[in-house]
Amino acid sequence: MPAPGFIVTRRRSAETTRAAILEAARCRFSREGYEGAGVRDIAGDAGVDAALVSRYFGGKDELFAAVLELSAKPDELFYGAPEEFAARIAALLVRDPQDDAKMDCVLIMLRSASSPKAAAAIRQFIEARFYGPMVEWLGCADATVLSRLLGALMMGMGVTRAISPDLDLDAAGREALERKVEAILLAMLRPNQPVG
Amino acid sequence: MPAPGFIVTRRRSAETTRAAILEAARCRFSREGYEGAGVRDIAGDAGVDAALVSRYFGGKDELFAAVLELSAKPDELFYGAPEEFAARIAALLVRDPQDDAKMDCVLIMLRSASSPKAAAAIRQFIEARFYGPMVEWLGCADATVLSRLLGALMMGMGVTRAISPDLDLDAAGREALERKVEAILLAMLRPNQPVG
DNA sequence: GCCGTAAGTCAACAATTGATGACTTTTAAA
DNA sequence: TTTAAAAGTCATCAATTGTTGACTTACGGC
16 A cells, blocks of 8 residues: 555556456456457556557457457366266356356357457357367267357357346256256267256 | 339338338347447448438337347247257257348347347346246246256357358258257256157 | 428537557666 | 666547438328
C-alpha cells in the first residue's frame, strides 16, 4: 500500500503487458465473443492503452488468434480411461464455475463462430486443437465421426451454461444432470452398454 | 421479365414489407447473430430502406424479438414417439440443409447468446418456446433435467454445423453420425436400454 | 381526376469501432 | 549523467453502427 499522494504503477515490460492483454482478451472473448469484445474494453481490463493492442499483436484478428493459441490446452481435456473421462468432463460441463479457464476455448469458439472475421481462425483452431486431440485420444476406427458427437455435446453444454450459468436448475437438478451427462458420455464411448 | 427500360417494383403494402423485413431478419440473424447482422443488410435483403426497420419495429431489439416470436414453432420439433422423434431430429441435426427454417430458432439462440442486448429476449424465448414445449412433450418426472441434456445436444450440433456445414465429414461419415445421434437421442429418452 | 394519407426514400445525426502516427515517459546501457 | 531505444499515451482518423426527421412517391376513397 503506497503512501497517500503516490500511485502504484506497473514496471514497464513488453512481456508483462503483452501477457496482461492476452489474459484480458481471453476473458472478454470467452464472455462476449469476437464481435462483442472491444479493443478498448480489453485494454481497459489490462490497464493499458488501446493502441498497444494493435501495436503488440498487429490488430484484433491477430489478437484473437493469439488468444486461441494461448487457451488451447487439449491435454487438459482428453486423457484417461472412458469412465474417468466421463466423470471428469461431466463435472466440468455442469458443475465448474463458468470462468474456469479449461472451458474457455469452447466458449470462445461458440461465441465467435458467427463472426466472419473470426471464422477462419476458429475453424483452424477447432480442427487442430480440439477435434485433433480428441480423435487421437479416442483412437477407435470411427473416431472422427464420434468426435463430432462428443464435441457437439460439449459445445452444447457450453452454450446452455453460457445462456444461464446455473442452467435454471436447483442444486439437486444440477446433480442429477451431471449424472445424466456422465452416463451419456460413457454411452458415446461405449456404445454397447446400457445408459442407466 | 419486364421490357428494357422498365423496372419491377413491389406493390406498396405495409403488411408485405413488414413480412419481407421479418423474413430477411430471420435469415440474417440465424447466420450472423444479433450483433453481426446489420440493419442495412437486413433491409437490403428485403429490398427496402433501412429506415423502415426502425419505423415498423421500433428498433433492432424489437425486430429481434419479433423474429424470435416468428420462428418459434416448437410444435414442429417436439412430437411423436421416442423412436420417431430420435430419427427425425437426428436427420434434422445432421442431414438437413442449414437454411432449413426449422432449426433457425436454435441457430439464432446460439449465435446471439453472447450479445448482452439480445440476452434478455433470448432467455425468455428459450424458456417459453424451447424448453417449455420440450418438457411438456417429455412428460416424465425428470423432464426439466432431461431437457437440458437434449437441448445441449441439439444446440451443440447446431454450433458444429454452424462452424462447418458438412461437419468435415464425407457422405458416409455423415450417415454414420446420423445413426449415432439417433441412438444417443433414444438413449437419452430411454435410459435403460443399450445404445448400440 | 383530385387529394389526403399511408408508404417509402434520402441525407444526416451521434455514437462507437479498430487503427495509425506523433508525441512523451521510462528504462537501462554507456 | 547522458542518451538512445523501448514502452506507453494521446489525439485523431475513417468506417460503420442504429436511428431520426424532412422530404418524395404511390395508393385508394371521394
